Amino acid sequence: MPPETPLLALEGLTVDFxxxxxxxxxxxxxxxxxxxxxxxxxxxxxGSGKSVTWLAALGLLPSRARVAGRARLDGEDxxxxxxxxxxxIRGRRIAMIFQDPASSLNPVHRIGRQxxxxxxxxxxxxxxxxxxxxxxxxxQVGIADPxxxxxxxxxQLSGGMNQRVMIAIALAGRPDLLIxxxxxxxxxxxxxxxxxxxxxxLRRATGMAMxxxxxxxxxxxxNVDRVCVMYAGRVVEEAPxxxxxxxxxxxxxxxxxxxxxSLTGPRQRLAAIPGTxxxxxxLPAGCSFAxxxxxxxxxxxxxxxxxxxxTPEHAVTCTRVLALRGSVWDRRQVAA
Amino acid sequence: xxxxxxxxxxxxAITILLVVAFAFVVMRLSGxxxxxxxxxxxxxxxxxxxxxxxxxxxxxxxxxxxxxxRALAGDFGRSMRDGRPALALVLERVPAxxxxxxxxxxxxxxxxxxxxxxxxxxRNSWADRxxxxxxxxxxxxxxxxxxxxxxxxxxxxxxxxxxxxxxTPLHAVLPxxxxxxxxxxxxARFTRSAxxxxxxxxxxxxxxxxxxxxWLVVLRHALPNAAIPTVTIIGFMVGSxxxxxxxxxxxxxxxxxxxxxxSSVANRDLAVVQSLLMVIAGWMVxxxxxxxxxxxxxxxxxxxxxSRAD
Ligand SMILES: Nc1ncnc2c1ncn2[C@@H]1O[C@H](COP(=O)(O)OP(=O)(O)OP(=O)(O)O)[C@@H](O)[C@H]1O
Ligand SMILES: [Mg+2]
Numbered sequence: 284m285p286p287e288t289p290l291l292a293l294e295g296l297t298v299d300f301x302x303x304x305x306x307x308x309x310x311x312x313x314x315x316x317x318x319x320x321x322x323x324x325x326x327x328x329x330g331s332g333k334s335v336t337w338l339a340a341l342g343l344l345p346s347r348a349r350v351a352g353r354a355r356l357d358g359e360d361x362x363x364x365x366x367x368x369x370x371x372i373r374g375r376r377i378a379m380i381f382q383d384p385a386s387s388l389n390p391v392h393r394i395g396r397q398x399x400x401x402x403x404x405x406x407x408x409x410x411x412x413x414x415x416x417x418x419x420x421x422x423q424v425g426i427a428d429p430x431x432x433x434x435x436x437x438x439q440l441s442g443g444m445n446q447r448v449m450i451a452i453a454l455a456g457r458p459d460l461l462i463x464x465x466x467x468x469x470x471x472x473x474x475x476x477x478x479x480x481x482x483x484x485l486r487r488a489t490g491m492a493m494x495x496x497x498x499x500x501x502x503x504x505x506n507v508d509r510v511c512v513m514y515a516g517r518v519v520e521e522a523p524x525x526x527x528x529x530x531x532x533x534x535x536x537x538x539x540x541x542x543x544x545s546l547t548g549p550r551q552r553l554a555a556i557p558g559t560x561x562x563x564x565x566l567p568a569g570c571s572f573a574x575x576x577x578x579x580x581x582x583x584x585x586x587x588x589x590x591x592x593x594t595p596e597h598a599v600t601c602t603r604v605l606a607l608r609g610s611v612w613d614r615r616q617v618a619a
Numbered sequence: 620x621x622x623x624x625x626x627x628x629x630x631x632a633i634t635i636l637l638v639v640a641f642a643f644v645v646m647r648l649s650g651x652x653x654x655x656x657x658x659x660x661x662x663x664x665x666x667x668x669x670x671x672x673x674x675x676x677x678x679x680x681x682x683x684x685x686x687x688x689r690a691l692a693g694d695f696g697r698s699m700r701d702g703r704p705a706l707a708l709v710l711e712r713v714p715a716x717x718x719x720x721x722x723x724x725x726x727x728x729x730x731x732x733x734x735x736x737x738x739x740x741x742r743n744s745w746a747d748r749x750x751x752x753x754x755x756x757x758x759x760x761x762x763x764x765x766x767x768x769x770x771x772x773x774x775x776x777x778x779x780x781x782x783x784x785x786x787t788p789l790h791a792v793l794p795x796x797x798x799x800x801x802x803x804x805x806x807a808r809f810t811r812s813a814x815x816x817x818x819x820x821x822x823x824x825x826x827x828x829x830x831x832x833x834w835l836v837v838l839r840h841a842l843p844n845a846a847i848p849t850v851t852i853i854g855f856m857v858g859s860x861x862x863x864x865x866x867x868x869x870x871x872x873x874x875x876x877x878x879x880x881x882s883s884v885a886n887r888d889l890a891v892v893q894s895l896l897m898v899i900a901g902w903m904v905x906x907x908x909x910x911x912x913x914x915x916x917x918x919x920x921x922x923x924x925x926s927r928a929d
Pocket of ligand 2: 333335
């Protein structure tokens with residue numbers, strides 16, 4: 284019997300971009316569930332489809348994008364939902380913050396106006412109440428002297444401050460789910476840690492669920508319970524954060540972890556796996572990682588790999604996984 | 620703010636001075652007014668006397684100094700044709716020019732801005748393509764060709780409007796249409812690309828992610844930002860209002876300052892040309908100043924930079 288319906292469930296979510304004759308598949312059948320109050324991480328290299336997945340779920344992609352599959356919020360499919368319905372869900376049920384806080388705020392409006400806009404939209408507050416609430420929210424996200432900051436413009440604040448403002452705006456609708464799309468990539472290391480701590484605190488305080496998107500496994504592992512690894516538009520492995528680190532099963536995940544110098548050392552972008560990511564308009568017929576995989580067999584190249592549940596919590600899309608022991612990358616190095 | 624105004628005023632004065640000095644020299648090097656006004660076969664003594672009377676026998680730098688000192692006292696010389704003060708001659712033509720260029724400007728904005736916004740919001744639709752094709756046609760076509768086309772249709776074929784002259788308000792319609800449609804085409808293109816640029820910005824997506832309806836996103840977040848680059852082209856249009864009417868006034872025999880410019884250059888009516896250019900340059904400088912002030916008003920980033928500089 285399936286447990287209670289998750290807060291949000293992506294089912295076979297697929298996104299195609301029509302780019303002058305050829306079709307680029309940015310997201311290729313993603314299945315992913317987020318429960319109430321969950322903290323889920325989504326990692327993958329640049330271009331693996333992390334952002335597009337969530338933009339598609341919220342209907343925020345340009346009309347050029349063709350979205351198929353389902354994104355069920357409490358059972359209701361958002362992919363098929365009319366525009367008005369999506370507008371009522373955005374910000375109120377599902378909020379999203381973005382990578383570049385400085386350019387995600389409107390440069391010609393004051394901070395206060397932008398925060399109050401969200402408050403008025405979601406709570407129908409009058410002007411005085413909206414202003415008081417804006418001040419409370421700025422205070423909640425750790426902005427000192429909120430009364431003065433309300434009258435500032437985004438260019439007068441630092442990147443970290445702007446991201447705090449974005450978080451305040453996201454909190455205005457008291458969402459059930461916050462999608463944080465690389466919220467700290469544009470910030471320097473100390474600010475990054477502060478923002479992540481803030482997100483964790485807010486999540487615990489409000490009980491909202493969070494999806495933390497990052498290309499940095501370190502960032503994700505410290506801040507979420509469960510991690511999904513994306514590669515070329517597909518989720519290739521999903522596991523509790525500690526299990527993923529202790530026992531990565533997909534050769535791609537293993538490669539990612541091998542590329543990390545150490546958990547305590549300096550963080551670096553995912554890299555160092557030989558070969559290149561397949562082009563989105565020319566995805567392989569079989570496993571999309573097979574062309575780069577040292578353990579690939581002939582059938583990996585031919586047929587699409589089904590998901591395999593190793594434990595109720597740990598799923599991986601690799602047919603070779605049961606035949607493999609340890610990391611495919613260690614063995615290759617030994618052989619070389 | 621004070622230093623801003625002073626430096627702008629100084630720059631404005633220098634611009635106007637350079638334009639007038641340039642015109643002063645070029646006009647004197649490129650033809651002898653005595654020969655044009657008195658005709659080529661006038662007796663040499665008469666020509667000599669004319670040149671002496673207008674100071675044309677002096678070296679150019681000396682002529683310019685005389686002109687400049689008088690101009691500072693408000694005397695911009697007299698027309699060689701009828702002896703009237705040149706500036707007054709120019710200023711009395713200004714209302715006629717404004718009577719066609721201001722409605723034309725209104726037409727450019729009222730047609731061009733909504734068309735550009737509409738095209739951007741419906742990018743790649745057939746309406747967008749049609750609007751942009753019309754706009755290419757509008758601004759690649761020389762204004763005299765457009766003028767003649769309009770005359771052909773509305774004056775010759777349909778007989779609805781007079782082809783030239785200035786006796787009735789109806790006479791203004793074709794000049795206004797000529798100036799307005801070409802300008803609207805340019806305006807539409809600029810507005811469209813400014814809008815497209817803004818619509819691709821992350822804050823537009825972020826505003827949608829807040830839950831705002833699309834029209835509010837456009838009204839509150841896209842338009843105020845797209846207005847910033849659009850102001851430049853509006854300022855340019857306002858600045859070139861007067862000078863831009865030269866061809867159209869000539870084609871339609873409209874008695875504005877554009878036509879005065881053509882005839883006074885042809886006649887080497889020196890003081891009139893100088894006054895005209897001074898008025899035109901002064902107008903452009905004012906338009907530029909207005910653009911800068913509008914920037915400060917529309918864009919808080921500019922505002923804080925200038926206020927910090929003080
Ligand atoms: N508007 C668009 N039009 C066409 N292709 C797009 C568009 N947006 C994204 N893509 C393509 O979709 C693919 C996935 O992009 P996405 O932004 O989701 O990657 P990502 O995993 O978020 O990467 P990053 O870490 O760089 O943010 C990329 O190949 C990208 O080029
Ligand atoms: Mg992204």
